[in-house]
Amino acid sequence: MNIQALLSEKVSQAMIAAGAPADCEAQVRQSAKVQFGDYQANGVMAVAKKLGMAPRQLAEQVLSHLSLDGIANNVEIAGPGFINIFLAPEFLAEHVSTALKSDRLGISQPQPQTIVVDYSAPNVAKEMHVGHLRSTIIGDASVRTLEFLGHNVIRANHVGDWGTQFGMLIAFLELKQQENAGEMALADLEAFYREAKKHYDEDAEFAERARGYVVKLQGGDEYCREMWRKLVDITMSQNQKNYERLNVTLTRKDVMGESLYNPMLPGIVADLRAKGLAVESEGATVVFLDEYKNKEGEPMGVIIQKKDGGYLYTTTDIACAKYRYETLHADRVLYYIDSRQHQHLMQAWTIVRKAGYVPESVPLEHHMFGMMLGKDGKPFKTRAGGTVKLSDLLDEALERARRLVAEKNPDMPADELEKLANVVGIGAVKYADLSKNRTTDYVFDWDNMLAFEGNTAPYMQYAYTRVLSVFRKAGIEESVLENAPVQINEERESQLAARLLQFEETLSVVAREGTPHVMCAYLYDLAGLFSSFYEHCPIISAESDDVRHSRLKLALLTAKTLKQGLDTLGIETVERM
Numbered sequence: 001m002n003i004q005a006l007l008s009e010k011v012s013q014a015m016i017a018a019g020a021p022a023d024c025e026a027q028v029r030q031s032a033k034v035q036f037g038d039y040q041a042n043g044v045m046a047v048a049k050k051l052g053m054a055p056r057q058l059a060e061q062v063l064s065h066l067s068l069d070g071i072a073n074n075v076e077i078a079g080p081g082f083i084n085i086f087l088a089p090e091f092l093a094e095h096v097s098t099a100l101k102s103d104r105l106g107i108s109q110p111q112p113q114t115i116v117v118d119y120s121a122p123n124v125a126k127e128m129h130v131g132h133l134r135s136t137i138i139g140d141a142s143v144r145t146l147e148f149l150g151h152n153v154i155r156a157n158h159v160g161d162w163g164t165q166f167g168m169l170i171a172f173l174e175l176k177q178q179e180n181a182g183e184m185a186l187a188d189l190e191a192f193y194r195e196a197k198k199h200y201d202e203d204a205e206f207a208e209r210a211r212g213y214v215v216k217l218q219g220g221d222e223y224c225r226e227m228w229r230k231l232v233d234i235t236m237s238q239n240q241k242n243y244e245r246l247n248v249t250l251t252r253k254d255v256m257g258e259s260l261y262n263p264m265l266p267g268i269v270a271d272l273r274a275k276g277l278a279v280e281s282e283g284a285t286v287v288f289l290d291e292y293k294n295k296e297g298e299p300m301g302v303i304i305q306k307k308d309g310g311y312l313y314t315t316t317d318i319a320c321a322k323y324r325y326e327t328l329h330a331d332r333v334l335y336y337i338d339s340r341q342h343q344h345l346m347q348a349w350t351i352v353r354k355a356g357y358v359p360e361s362v363p364l365e366h367h368m369f370g371m372m373l374g375k376d377g378k379p380f381k382t383r384a385g386g387t388v389k390l391s392d393l394l395d396e397a398l399e400r401a402r403r404l405v406a407e408k409n410p411d412m413p414a415d416e417l418e419k420l421a422n423v424v425g426i427g428a429v430k431y432a433d434l435s436k437n438r439t440t441d442y443v444f445d446w447d448n449m450l451a452f453e454g455n456t457a458p459y460m461q462y463a464y465t466r467v468l469s470v471f472r473k474a475g476i477e478e479s480v481l482e483n484a485p486v487q488i489n490e491e492r493e494s495q496l497a498a499r500l501l502q503f504e505e506t507l508s509v510v511a512r513e514g515t516p517h518v519m520c521a522y523l524y525d526l527a528g529l530f531s532s533f534y535e536h537c538p539i540i541s542a543e544s545d546d547v548r549h550s551r552l553k554l555a556l557l558t559a560k561t562l563k564q565g566l567d568t569l570g571i572e573t574v575e576r577m
């Protein structure tokens with residue numbers, strides 16, 4: 001049940017009835033949009049201005065047309081013309097009951113869309129770095145949210161598995177295999193790449209062989225394909241281990257690497273030329289875009305094919321967008337890529353739109369994110385200044401969480417402790433990222449993310465176990481509550497119930513904007529409201545069975561909402577900690 005949408009609809013009807021111009025319905029609707037959270041319509045002013053009316057006077061008229069029977073029993077005008085809406089206790093009670101009866105917590109299903117989500121996208125023969133970590137975690141939360149709502153989500157792992165560097169990598173793998181050390185060398189991808197590069201730079205004969213292999217690989221040579229496949233397979237099985245540790249839903253079948261689009265590239269270039277969009281310039285094929293100016297103020301040239309015939313990252317992204325629309329039938333495509341690639345994407349998509357490869361009705365959205373910084377405010381690096389290996393980072397998370405949970409639970413059996421450490425440690429790393437607005441850089445700080453206070457994974461996971469413990473203490477089975485009516489009498493009950501019913505609004509914001517921090521903030525707030533409810537509204541010592549059961553139902557919906565909410569974020573929970 002999306003209360004925000006319901007109220008917005010009612011307010012916009014009332015505005016039109018009160019004389020707001022129906023011909024600009026979209027604007028009225030926009031103005032009538034009830035603010036998320038507090039249920040306050042604050043668009044009256046804008047419409048009043050249009051009508052040349054005093055805002056409070058219009059607000060009065062809107063109220064006289066606003067019928068919220070059974071939804072709100074108190075509506076008031078505040079300030080210069082805001083309309084505050086207070087939900088009726090019976091309405092809250094009814095919807096809490098309905099939510100508890102449904103296995104999707106009463107969340108309505110939007111019109112299902114096919115949504116392609118491009119995320120993670122590590123590179124072959126390279127270690128996943130922290131930028132891929134952000135993309136992986138935030139992208140997966142978005143995927144989980146969209147799937148929970150009922151959309152058909154296609155995960156697209158745009159792995160960097162193509163390009164001229166593969167000649168060098170194949171030649172180096174060959175060298176290592178001759179020494180019977182191929183597998184071993186690939187165990188450390190970072191070192192493998194470094195050494196391959198060294199050979200390439202220092203050994204002319206090696207470099208010559210490498211260049212030959214690129215040509216052969218592109219020509220479909222069996223041997224080179226085989227060696228290439230090995231490089232891809234070994235890299236992706238290492239990454240797969242990271243995905244599993246991170247509780248990320250990506251699998252091998254979600255790999256749609258750059259190589260997939262390679263066969264499309266000659267056709268794209270020919271087509272862009274035929275359409276007059278691409279022209280030859282200094283031997284290369286270039287698309288000049290008026291939308292982007294270079295330093296001299298001239299239209300910027302985007303190279304789509306180099307002089308030597310090679311294609312570029314942009315050419316691949318043009319083909320890829322086309323494929324996602326034409327072949328995957330995407331209704332919407334989301335890209336989780338860091339903000340430094342924004343210009344690249346905008347250029348690729350400008351070309352895509354001009355060429356008519358993807359209609360405007362299908363949004364291509366860059367859900368960008370900032371960098372992960374160290375405590376010193378500089379890009380996150382190891383002490384020696386190298387890139388942080390993801391697996392090392394996760395090892396450290398686990399190590400720190402082990403110490404933390406062992407300290408708090410001296411009597412817990414070892415296997416349970418290990419499980420808990422894993423859930424807390426991985427959860428902490430993920431939640432730290434998810435809880436920040438993705439568009440900004442964020443500081444990676446172990447102490448903050450592992451704190452049991454504040455908007456952190458340990459706090460949220462603990463809050464969940466506390467709600468469950470209310471049930472253990474009450475000793476009442478869920479089935480007993482099934483037919484017990486919910487009654488909302490106290491202020492704290494009504495606050496908690498209203499917030500519980502805002503789960504759907506929160507999901508829809510995350511689905512629309514790809515901003516999981518909105519879900520984190522919601523859950524954190526919900527946990528806080530539960531605490532104050534629990535403090536002020538006794539459950540075990542409630543005045544009657546009816547009240548006790550009703551309050552337990554509120555607690556039950558809180559537990560389910562916390563669990564489901566954390567699940568959409570990819571954060572695991574335990575029953576006790």
Ligand code: ARG
Pocket residue numbers: 118121122123158159160317320335337
């Ligand atoms: N592999 C790229 C990198 O490491 C990210 C690819 C993102 N997706 C895309 N369609 N360009 O920077």
